[in-house]
Amino acid sequence: MHKRTVVWNNSLMFPVVFAILLAVLVMSLIIGCARTENDEKKIIRFITWKPNQPAVWEEIYTLFEAEHPDIRVIREVGPHSSTAFHDLLAQKLKNHSPDVDVFFMDVIWPPEFGSAGWALPLDELFPPREQKNFLNGPILANSYKDNIYGVPLFIDSGMLYYRKDLLKRYGFNPPETWPKMVKQAREIVFEESKRKEMFGFSGQFKQYEGLVCNMMEYILSNGGRILNPQTEKCEIAEKPAVDAVRFVRNEIIGKIAPKGVLTYQEPESIAIFIQGKAVFHRNWPYAWEMSNNPERSKIEGMAGITKLPRFSGNKSYATLGGWQLGISSYSKNREAAWTFVRFLTSEKIQKHLALKAGLAPTRKALYKDTEIIQAYPQFSDMKTVFLTARPRPRTPLYPAVSNVLQRYFHKVISDPTSDIEKEACAASQEIDRIISLQDSAPDNSAVSMTETREELGIETKDAISERTSE
Amino acid sequence: MVMKTKCSSITKERIFAASLLIPCFVFVCIFAFYPILYSFFLSLHRIILGLPSIGQPFIGLENYRELLHDRIALRSLITTFAFVSVSTFFEILFGLIIALVINRHFRGRGLVRAAILVPWAIPTVVSAQMWRFICNDNYGFLNYILFGADISKYRAWLADPFFAFAAIVTADVWKTSSFAALLILAGLQTIPDELYETAKIDGANAWQRFRRITLPLIKPAILIALLFRTIDAFRVFDLVFVMTQGGPADSTNVLQFYGYKKIFAEGFMGYGSTISVLVFITVFVLSLVYIRLIRTRLFTET
Numbered sequence: 171m172h173k174r175t176v177v178w179n180n181s182l183m184f185p186v187v188f189a190i191l192l193a194v195l196v197m198s199l200i201i202g203c204a205r206t207e208n209d210e211k212k213i214i215r216f217i218t219w220k221p222n223q224p225a226v227w228e229e230i231y232t233l234f235e236a237e238h239p240d241i242r243v244i245r246e247v248g249p250h251s252s253t254a255f256h257d258l259l260a261q262k263l264k265n266h267s268p269d270v271d272v273f274f275m276d277v278i279w280p281p282e283f284g285s286a287g288w289a290l291p292l293d294e295l296f297p298p299r300e301q302k303n304f305l306n307g308p309i310l311a312n313s314y315k316d317n318i319y320g321v322p323l324f325i326d327s328g329m330l331y332y333r334k335d336l337l338k339r340y341g342f343n344p345p346e347t348w349p350k351m352v353k354q355a356r357e358i359v360f361e362e363s364k365r366k367e368m369f370g371f372s373g374q375f376k377q378y379e380g381l382v383c384n385m386m387e388y389i390l391s392n393g394g395r396i397l398n399p400q401t402e403k404c405e406i407a408e409k410p411a412v413d414a415v416r417f418v419r420n421e422i423i424g425k426i427a428p429k430g431v432l433t434y435q436e437p438e439s440i441a442i443f444i445q446g447k448a449v450f451h452r453n454w455p456y457a458w459e460m461s462n463n464p465e466r467s468k469i470e471g472m473a474g475i476t477k478l479p480r481f482s483g484n485k486s487y488a489t490l491g492g493w494q495l496g497i498s499s500y501s502k503n504r505e506a507a508w509t510f511v512r513f514l515t516s517e518k519i520q521k522h523l524a525l526k527a528g529l530a531p532t533r534k535a536l537y538k539d540t541e542i543i544q545a546y547p548q549f550s551d552m553k554t555v556f557l558t559a560r561p562r563p564r565t566p567l568y569p570a571v572s573n574v575l576q577r578y579f580h581k582v583i584s585d586p587t588s589d590i591e592k593e594a595c596a597a598s599q600e601i602d603r604i605i606s607l608q609d610s611a612p613d614n615s616a617v618s619m620t621e622t623r624e625e626l627g628i629e630t631k632d633a634i635s636e637r638t639s640e
Numbered sequence: 641m642v643m644k645t646k647c648s649s650i651t652k653e654r655i656f657a658a659s660l661l662i663p664c665f666v667f668v669c670i671f672a673f674y675p676i677l678y679s680f681f682l683s684l685h686r687i688i689l690g691l692p693s694i695g696q697p698f699i700g701l702e703n704y705r706e707l708l709h710d711r712i713a714l715r716s717l718i719t720t721f722a723f724v725s726v727s728t729f730f731e732i733l734f735g736l737i738i739a740l741v742i743n744r745h746f747r748g749r750g751l752v753r754a755a756i757l758v759p760w761a762i763p764t765v766v767s768a769q770m771w772r773f774i775c776n777d778n779y780g781f782l783n784y785i786l787f788g789a790d791i792s793k794y795r796a797w798l799a800d801p802f803f804a805f806a807a808i809v810t811a812d813v814w815k816t817s818s819f820a821a822l823l824i825l826a827g828l829q830t831i832p833d834e835l836y837e838t839a840k841i842d843g844a845n846a847w848q849r850f851r852r853i854t855l856p857l858i859k860p861a862i863l864i865a866l867l868f869r870t871i872d873a874f875r876v877f878d879l880v881f882v883m884t885q886g887g888p889a890d891s892t893n894v895l896q897f898y899g900y901k902k903i904f905a906e907g908f909m910g911y912g913s914t915i916s917v918l919v920f921i922t923v924f925v926l927s928l929v930y931i932r933l934i935r936t937r938l939f940t941e942t
Contacts, residue, residue: 257904260904261904264689286691286692377885377886433798438778442778567688567907569907570908573901577712580888584799584887585801588889
């Protein structure tokens with residue numbers, strides 16, 4: 171082969187260098203301009219997700235900017251899935267990104283965000299006498315060790331939605347147990363599907379955080395547990411838990427629920443219900459507003475809401491959910507950020523969110539608000555559910571625990587040939603191993619974790635007795 | 641020899657060449673060598689983002705030992721290899737067919753060539769989103785063309801381990817076959833027409849001309865396409881992230897996605913880096929094999 175010699179044409183040099191210099195100049199000008207704009211107004215960046223009712227939130231942001239003309243809120247919209255949202259946020263906070271001031275936190279993140287130093291402790295701004303105005307469950311979920319890392323904005327817990335009209339037509343009462351729900355669903359679908367497409371049930375069974383929430387409700391309502399708070403051992407390989415998982419595989423997936431639920435998060439699963447294609451539906455409280463919204467729902471006025479079913483001989487359990495607002499430790503505008511958080515979690519805004527978006531408030535006082543109770547009579551009943559709702563395991567390593575659970579649940583419910591006992595044992599050992607990593611931490615975080623868990627149990631009981639004595 | 645007399649001008653040229661290469665070299669150092677070395681460094685430590693109080697102890701090859709016993713990692717390694725071999729095979733096959741077609745002279749060839757490159761020009765995240773919609777069980781196009789209005793037959797493609805895997809392979813093949821075609825087309829165009837004419841005169845039929853002339857002469861191009869596609873397929877991430885998130889039942893949990901989960905979702909920086917290093921080493925070894933292959937091919941051909 172011929173060896174080629176590169177001939178550098180000197181006449182090319184000048185234009186190339188000139189072009190590069192020009193590019194650098196333009197870039198620095200753009201950056202410079204952006205900087206000067208920043209100086210005029212305080213800008214806070216809010217990491218949020220795409221809400222189910224965007225118009226309601228738009229109103230709230232407009233209101234905030236009208237009340238606080240010196241602060242501008244730039245919203246960065248993250249993914250809908252809690253897991254994907256966590257990954258995005260964690261990546262930003264891990265890199266100490268200054269582009270995050272305020273962020274949404276799922277109910278399971280405060281221990282992790284607090285322990286990792288990402289979320290600012292809010293004790294001075296949000297002292298115990300303020301915390302008293304909020305429901306206990308969410309406050310405890312926001313606390314880790316001796317600090318509080320978020321202000322709860324709204325609370326979620328699993329609820330069972332059903333078609334009042336269909337249940338009435340076939341002479342059923344809302345089911346109290348899971349097997350009863352399956353039986354009713356089968357009977358109704360058998361008759362209804364002669365006329366149109368009909369499924370018995372829809373829920374969230376995709377491999378993501380929502381799967382853990384759904385599965386926990388079956389396991390806990392069968393007397394099972396994910397973690398034993400005393401021994402810190404995983405109990406998903408125990409009989410009650412395994413039986414509950416087997417029930418979901420044999421009776422729900424691909425039976426009364428379409429096989430597609432294995433790919434559904436909230437939006438896909440509620441779509442089936444509000445199109446009138448499902449008898450029962452498991453979702454968070456916001457689904458009530460959507461089911462009765464004439465613009466989106468074909469079953470307006472036909473939806474009923476009740477406690478989740480249970481297995482016989484056990485109690486109904488709902489997974490505690492909900493979203494909190496946290497402030498980044500790396501925020502340069504803490505004051506403005508706090509103004510924004512205080513505004514969003516105020517009674518006025520929570521009431522607005524409750525009335526317009528159906529989000530259940532975290533402030534106790536609002537459960538006595540006549541306007542809210544009139545619009546959402548079920549809220550007064552839901553308060554009992556909110557007070558007994560069970561949190562998911564509280565540990566800074568929760569994401570790792572959750573990933574093991576998601577993988578295990580999804581595998582056994584989507585593959586009917588898989589061996590549930592074997593998979594449960596393997597997952598259980600894996601979770602024990604993860605929890606043991608935590609014990610190796612020198613500050614004994616595991617011990618304080620147990621304490622807060624016990625505290626949580628006691629507090630919840632107190633709250634219930636408080637309510638019954640009221 | 642002539643070279644010796646030009647010695648000073650050659651050194652000058654060398655200095656000039658080096659000065660041109662340095663910026664590129666610095667660039668590679670910052671954006672390639674540094675992250676690789678840093679990943680390796682991280683993989684020797686126990687770093688858990690959720691537990692800053694344990695510090696960042698040096699644990700030697702502990703993470704690697706753990707990786708050997710990690711059955712999920714092993715499964716995802718197998719999944720990754722399956723993905724790489726199946727998708728690369730079809731990409732090269734379709735790439736070859738496309739290249740042969742667009743190498744022929746016909747009216748509107750320019751348009752067809754441009755059209756074939758469209759999938760390659762679409763960002764993977766966008767095309768993955770598109771495929772996710774196509775495979776959707778309720779409003780997906782795939783169900784519609786297969787079953788029409790018969791809703792009862794609609795399937796949840798991405799809920800089935802086999803079809804979910806097939807879906808990401810299809811999405812990848814759809815997108816990157818044109819890239820393979822482009823590389824093979826470049827190879828095709830270096831074949832002089834005279835060869836074919838001579839063969840025709842000698843009475844060789846179309847198959848013989850393809851088998852004896854085309855194929856041997858584009859072998860280097862195919863190997864290069866294979867090299868690029870293998871390395872690229874091994875690093876598949878965006879398709880899985882958008883379409884399946886590794887599910888159902890881990891059937892699409894490729895190594896890169898597993899590593900991502902470990903680092904960004906679970907906060908196990910050290911262990912996640914170990915997985916990255918494993919990916920790097922595998923890709924590196926594969927590339928070495930290919931490059932060796934390409935070199936020997938080139939030498940035997942010329």
